[in-house]
Each structure stands twice: as structure tokens, then as C-alpha cells.
Amino acid sequence: MTAHPNPMFAKVALIGIGLIGSSLAWAMRRADLAAHIAGYAPHRETLEKAKALGFADSLHDDPAQAVRNADLVVLAAPVGAFAGLAPKIAPQLKPGAILSDVGSVKTAVIRDVGPHVPQGVHFIPAHPIAGTEQSGPEAGFAELFDGRWCILTPPEGADPAAVETLKTFWMRCGSEVDVMDAGHHDLVLAITSHVPHLIAYNIVGTAADLETVTQGEVIKYSAGGFRDFTRIAASDPTMWRDIFLNNREAVLEMLGRFNEDLTALQRAIRWGDGDALFNLFTRTRAIRRSIVDAGQDTAAPNFGRGKKKSQ
Numbered sequence: 001m002t003a004h005p006n007p008m009f010a011k012v013a014l015i016g017i018g019l020i021g022s023s024l025a026w027a028m029r030r031a032d033l034a035a036h037i038a039g040y041a042p043h044r045e046t047l048e049k050a051k052a053l054g055f056a057d058s059l060h061d062d063p064a065q066a067v068r069n070a071d072l073v074v075l076a077a078p079v080g081a082f083a084g085l086a087p088k089i090a091p092q093l094k095p096g097a098i099l100s101d102v103g104s105v106k107t108a109v110i111r112d113v114g115p116h117v118p119q120g121v122h123f124i125p126a127h128p129i130a131g132t133e134q135s136g137p138e139a140g141f142a143e144l145f146d147g148r149w150c151i152l153t154p155p156e157g158a159d160p161a162a163v164e165t166l167k168t169f170w171m172r173c174g175s176e177v178d179v180m181d182a183g184h185h186d187l188v189l190a191i192t193s194h195v196p197h198l199i200a201y202n203i204v205g206t207a208a209d210l211e212t213v214t215q216g217e218v219i220k221y222s223a224g225g226f227r228d229f230t231r232i233a234a235s236d237p238t239m240w241r242d243i244f245l246n247n248r249e250a251v252l253e254m255l256g257r258f259n260e261d262l263t264a265l266q267r268a269i270r271w272g273d274g275d276a277l278f279n280l281f282t283r284t285r286a287i288r289r290s291i292v293d294a295g296q297d298t299a300a301p302n303f304g305r306g307k308k309k310s311q
């Protein structure tokens, strides 16, 4: 195994210091991965919160200033902001530096950032499959990436040594790392993350709009299933708007499949086809079991609802 110096980088710049950016800062501190962590956010209030929390060595209201001299730059803002950020930081990127991101979509990031990357800077997009429904710098914690996958999507011709360095970085942040094509990433994430979020936003919206059942009743009698959806539907509106706008093709493709399967279920209910329902529910239960077996969730009952005695 190659020995890696501590700290791994002299300077890391985080462009965006919300849930993911601040968690990355804490994870870097835990493993001593950066001698200097620079953070950027557009709002003064966020910078002040970050200062009080103490995860960054310097804080900036100008992204170009934050990335100056950095060996690793990580874009950790909503993906819709990348197209505006890339030309601002590009002139200040150090030759030999790695430029990466944590955006939840990858083809659009390569489309928006790729053309601005100067010669000699290694652009290697990444997506940690880790998160919570919380946002902002106070939401971050060092363990967020532990045991979670981080997917790297290096564009064609990316420097293998730089890919290896980024891989090591994420592993030292606690992640397991996979490398795949950006288009494939977007398709996989459309079904595992983006469409489920859309379903949650939709069902909570439908319940909120019901005229014959009051909102008070929806809240009071919310069964476990609905409550789980409300947790997902509480996710950051800006981040999720940007995800749907930037992974349009893959989400529409998966929604098409979803609608066909939903129609089949509708038919099974209409015609009283209990076998069809039972068979599907048995298959889906096995998927849940494989997720728990793979260590990506716990089998604890009543997940996230353990605090109230009456439930």
C-alpha cells in the first residue's frame, strides 16, 4: 500500500459550505487531510455561522479568492450554480490542482464546468451518495460519508494519477469509492434517488391539496408510510429543483418506466389480482433485505420514529 502524507493537501477550497461542504471539512479535519481549509459562501450569515463552528481556516465571500493556491477545489453548491461559478474561479486555479465537486448529477456538471477548466488542472467530478434532509453549515458532521459510496465520473482522458489521488481522498473521508461513466451515474441515481424524491414531493403535495380530508387530519393520523415521505419531501428545495432541471432525460426515462408499473398495479387492484400484489411485495421486501445486508441501512424497526413512546 502506498503511504500518504498527512496532511494530504496543503490547501483545499470548498465552494459551498452547507451540509456536504461542512461535512467534508469535518471529515478532512478528522483524518488530517488538509493543512488549510478555505470555505466560500455567497451569504454573510452563512460565513458567520461557519466561523462560529470553526471547520474552516479561512472564509471568503469571493470564490476566486477561496480557490487561490488550492491543491483541491470542491464545488459543493447547488448544481445550478456551477455554470456561474466555473468562469469565476477558472483564472485562479493552480496548475496541477484537482477540481472536483459533490453534485448529485454528473453529465450536466461536465457540460457546465468542463469548458472552463484551464489546461493543467485535473477535472474529476464526484458524487458522495450520502446526505440528510438537513442543510446549511450547522447540519454537517464528520461521519456523514462513513461506509457510504462516493462515485467518481472522470471525463475521457482524465489523468489516472489524479483520479487515484481523489479516490484516496474520499476513502480517507470514510467512503467506499466507485468509478463510472457520468451518463450511467445519472441513470442509476435517477431511479435510486431522484424519482423517489419526486414521488415523495408529489404524494405530500397531493395530501396537502386534498379538500375532503383536512391538513390537520393528514398530520394527526399520518401513518408511518406518509411520515417517511414527509422526511424526504423536507429536502432542500433549491438543491432538488436543480437536480430535476439538470437530470431531465434520465428522470423522464425512469418516470416512464415507473408510470407503466404503477398502471399495472392499478390494474391489479381494480381486478382483485392479489397474487400480482403479493408477488411484487415479496420481491420488494427482498430488496430491502439486501440493502440492510450491504450495510447501507439498519434493520431497526420504526426507523427514525423511536422517540415518541406512543408510536
Ligand code: NAP
Binding pocket: 015, 016, 017, 018, 019, 020, 021, 040, 041, 042, 043, 044, 046, 047, 076, 077, 078, 079, 081, 085, 102, 103, 104, 105, 127, 128, 129, 130, 131, 132, 133, 134, 135, 136, 137, 236, 239, 243
Ligand atoms: P446546502 O446545505 O444547502 O449548502 C449549499 C451551499 O452552497 C451553501 O454554502 C450555500 O451558501 C452555497 N450556495 C447556494 N447557492 C449558491 C450559489 N448560487 N452560488 C454559490 N454558492 C451557493 O446544500 P448541500 O446539501 O450541502 O448540497 C450541496 C451539493 O451537494 C449540491 O450540489 C447537491 O446536489 C450535492 N449533494 C447533496 C446531498 C444531500 O443529501 N444534501 C448528497 C449528495 C450530494 P449560502 O448559505 O450562503 O447560500
